[in-house]
Amino acid sequence: MTDPGRRSLLRSLLSLPLALAAPGRAAAAEATDPAWLLSPDEWRRRLSPEAYRVLRQEGTERPFTSPLNNEKRKGTFLCAGCRLPLFASSSKFDSGTGWPSFWQPLAGAVATKADYKLILPRTEYHCRRCGGHQGHVFDDGPAPTGKRYCNNGVALVFDASA
Numbered sequence: 685m686t687d688p689g690r691r692s693l694l695r696s697l698l699s700l701p702l703a704l705a706a707p708g709r710a711a712a713a714e715a716t717d718p719a720w721l722l723s724p725d726e727w728r729r730r731l732s733p734e735a736y737r738v739l740r741q742e743g744t745e746r747p748f749t750s751p752l753n754n755e756k757r758k759g760t761f762l763c764a765g766c767r768l769p770l771f772a773s774s775s776k777f778d779s780g781t782g783w784p785s786f787w788q789p790l791a792g793a794v795a796t797k798a799d800y801k802l803i804l805p806r807t808e809y810h811c812r813r814c815g816g817h818q819g820h821v822f823d824d825g826p827a828p829t830g831k832r833y834c835n836n837g838v839a840l841v842f843d844a845s846a
Contacts, residue, residue, distance in 0.1 A: 713795060713815035720766050720814035731765065738836045739765045739816035742808070747782025750837020755784070759844040761835075765816035768793060770840070771833070777825070779832055784840065786833040787825045794818065794833075809833065 715721050722730075727740050737743035752761070761771040761784070770793045771786045779785035792812060799808035799820065807821045818839045825832030 713797065713810040713817070715813065715815040716795070717766075717813045722814075727765070732838070735764050735838045738839050739763075739814075742817040743836075744819075745783075745836045745838050749782075750784060752784045752837040752840055752842055753782065755842050757842075757844050759842055760790075761786075761840045761842055763811040763814060763816055763818070764839050764841050765811060766814035767841070768811055768813040769843075770794060770811065770818065771835075779825070779834065781832075781834060783819065784835045784837050785825070786835065787827075787829045787831055789833060796821065 724740065728736055731739060734743075734745065738745055755761075755773075755776070757773065759773050760769045761773070761776070762769050769790055771789055775786045775788045777785055777787060789809070794809040795812045796807050796809045799806045809818050809821055810816060811818060816839060817836070819833065819835040822832045822834060823830055
């Protein structure tokens with residue numbers, strides 16, 4: 685599914701220091717639901733340190749570290765911050781990048797914004813309800829959308845019953 689040039693570029697980018705995504709570089713998007721306008725201390729109490737760094741400070745987890753990357757059961761992937769359903773398992777695919785990837789979010793689940801942290805613009809997406817950072821969307825995914833929503837696994841929880 686991926687060409688050798690893209691895979692080589694991806695390996696090069698992954699070798700960059702993850703300091704580019706260090707805590708404190710950015711703040712998560714604003715929550716759209718007033719019930720989820722929590723203080724940083726409230727978020728720290730609710731989340732693990734790694735989930736806080738990703739969801740609230742727009743960090744990035746190391747590739748190939750999330751067990752959700754290999755999750756293949758039928759179910760729904762929810763925001764780890766507020767449990768809003770974000771992706772159906774039927775939209776998940778193996779992108780080879782080391783992060784859970786989806787070709788389409790559930791309707792109304794995410795909001796996007798431009799991200800210039802790596803100089804070239806990327807499209808970042810967040811949970812629409814709590815504003816938690818999920819990942820980035822790229823135009824190299826499979827049909828029918830051609831999109832790849834590259835998600836931090838620590839920003840998700842999987843619900844096999846949904």
